[in-house]
Amino acid sequence: MHARQISKGIDIIATVHWERRLFDSLIPLPDGTSYNAYLVRGTEATALVDSTDPVLRDDLMEQLQDVDQIDYIVSQHSEQDHSGCITELLERYPQATLVCSKKAEDILITHLQVSAKRVRVVEDGESISLGDKTLQFIYTPWVHWPETMCTYVPENKCLFSCDFFGSHLATTDVFVTDQAKVYEAAKRYYAEIMMPFRQIIRKNLEKIEECPFDIIAPSHGPVYDDPGFILDAHRDWVSPNMKNEVVLPYISMHGSTERMVKHLIDALAREGITVHAYDLSVTDIGKLAISLVDAATLIVGTPTVQVGPHPAVYYTAHLANMLRPKLKYAAIIGSYGWGSKAIEQISGLIPNLNVEVLGTLLHKGAPTSETYAELDDLAAAVAKAHRDDELIVT
Numbered sequence: 020m021h022a023r024q025i026s027k028g029i030d031i032i033a034t035v036h037w038e039r040r041l042f043d044s045l046i047p048l049p050d051g052t053s054y055n056a057y058l059v060r061g062t063e064a065t066a067l068v069d070s071t072d073p074v075l076r077d078d079l080m081e082q083l084q085d086v087d088q089i090d091y092i093v094s095q096h097s098e099q100d101h102s103g104c105i106t107e108l109l110e111r112y113p114q115a116t117l118v119c120s121k122k123a124e125d126i127l128i129t130h131l132q133v134s135a136k137r138v139r140v141v142e143d144g145e146s147i148s149l150g151d152k153t154l155q156f157i158y159t160p161w162v163h164w165p166e167t168m169c170t171y172v173p174e175n176k177c178l179f180s181c182d183f184f185g186s187h188l189a190t191t192d193v194f195v196t197d198q199a200k201v202y203e204a205a206k207r208y209y210a211e212i213m214m215p216f217r218q219i220i221r222k223n224l225e226k227i228e229e230c231p232f233d234i235i236a237p238s239h240g241p242v243y244d245d246p247g248f249i250l251d252a253h254r255d256w257v258s259p260n261m262k263n264e265v266v267l268p269y270i271s272m273h274g275s276t277e278r279m280v281k282h283l284i285d286a287l288a289r290e291g292i293t294v295h296a297y298d299l300s301v302t303d304i305g306k307l308a309i310s311l312v313d314a315a316t317l318i319v320g321t322p323t324v325q326v327g328p329h330p331a332v333y334y335t336a337h338l339a340n341m342l343r344p345k346l347k348y349a350a351i352i353g354s355y356g357w358g359s360k361a362i363e364q365i366s367g368l369i370p371n372l373n374v375e376v377l378g379t380l381l382h383k384g385a386p387t388s389e390t391y392a393e394l395d396d397l398a399a400a401v402a403k404a405h406r407d408d409e410l411i412v413t
């Protein structure tokens with residue numbers, strides 16, 4: 020890739036990871052990703068905002084080969100996909116100062132073995148002048164580490180936001196060309212790493228909106244030159260509002276649980292509820308995370324394996340507990356052969372979910388007409404709860 024201008028005196032140095040399919044050995048990346056650094060040239064000094072993942076260091080260095088002087092390297096976030104080439108950049112530009120937040124200093128020194136002498140800590144609200152451009156630093160903790168900050172250039176009305184508003188998309192586009200595609204990728208990213216911190220992210224949103232920016236330049240995915248839609252999306256995701264939706268992760272071994280799940284899906288749909296069902300033996304866990312952003316109810320379907328839930332359900336319950344979605348209601352359904360502690364064990368896995376349990380139904384053997392009637396009752400109970408919360412418009 021080559022450097023491209025996003026605003027007068029500001030270039031994006033995008034390194035595109037087309038083939039990456041997993042982040043943190045956990046998060047699926049169906050569309051790859053990109054790591055964006057930004058070169059800001061002032062009349063007196065030049066700054067580079069963030070770097071790239073070490074795996075793409077050659078691409079970054081190639082795009083900087085004609086840049087003889089960098090005075091400031093700004094690390095907005097210490098995770099290695101953005102900070103991973105800072106050590107080499109400090110060697111390449113020996114006069115450069117590494118600029119970071121107070122909390123980032125220790126993380127960068129520890130992770131990258133950066134010399135403390137090269138580091139300048141900036142406070143929340145502090146500025147550095149580059150001559151005709153200014154870097155204003157805005158602490159935005161927990162998007163998604165405690166040390167994260169944004170950088171605002173008022174002369175260009177440009178906000179560098181690192182992971183905040185990021186989307187995992189491998190693309191040659193500099194600016195957003197397909198809002199729906201970016202919305203989906205950004206929601207996936209928000210769900211997987213930021214959802215647990217939405218209370219503080221709400222405050223961060225209010226804080227950055229004090230800056231009259233026209234451009235949001237994240238460190239993953241394309242740049243927003245019309246950022247209204249992504250701001251509205253984040254306002255919605257972090258709001259307390261829930262939708263008339265059920266997320267239903269399930270797995271089945273010999274078909275009993277699957278038959279119960281399929282019946283329940285139909286019963287919920289008859290009640291006017293949108294159901295997002297995921298067979299955990301094949302699902303993309305990122306899609307499940309996206310659904311958890313808005314849903315009011317989680318229903319887990321599991322067979323019994325060695326007295327407890329299926330291991331895939333263990334994993335999913337732990338993940339949901341970790342992501343702390345809004346969720347107000349839950350239920351557990353499933354089957355067993357001779358005995359089961361699945362309900363107790365799943366309940367113990369989700370202490371962070373402040374949910375009201377609307378029903379539990381474990382059936383011995385294949386489901387019967389009585390089982391299906393109980394599932395109809397469960398669907399009615401979910402619908403009533405959603406209706407009482409005015410999630411259903413009738």
Ligand code: FEO
Nearest residue numbers: 096098100163182
């Ligand atoms: Fe894109 Fe938290 O790193």
